Amino acid sequence: MCDLFDLIQRVTSNKKEKTEFILNEFFEKRIDNALEITLKENKRFQEISKETCEKAIKIDKINLTKEQWKTVESALCASSHRGAEYGRVAYYQGFKDAVSVLYEIGQLL
Template sequence: MYDDQLLNLLYEERIKTALESSLITDLTYQNAVIEADNKLDKLHNLNLNENQRLAIDEAISENNYMGAEYGRVAYQQGFKDALKLVSELSELL
């Protein structure tokens, strides 16, 4: 359990520092942000009623949450895989 707590602290620290820096400089991500903003602008211009806007907002929010959780799990798995690889390589030396 201690190992998981330590890994979680490491993930959180890297996400708040290195990942944020990478997102700022990654052109593919920045283009995706621009495209998403453009699509949301088009959606706002449809003059939907309140119920329609809320339904769409809920769907988009849940999809964003799912994507964020997928990214979190993928990042953690990659981190674990890297640690395992380093550990295995150090045993070979």
């Protein structure tokens, strides 16, 4: 894993293009590894996941036709995909904001 202190030093001493590359590299490693671990350990996320599964089971119990179920499933998948992309973008924006704040603090010192 990339060291955050090292990342901040490189971010504050290089051009914008390299900064974006480094930030993207760090972000991808964190979202693909650390985020998964955090989600598995996060009680609130686990409760929401359980509730989601329970509601999906209720849909299954109303005996939809195969075609109706495909329509519902398609809508649920689209909504889930949108939520996942929102989370990814929000996580990345937060990361960028944190780096910017740390950079500004460094400029003030």
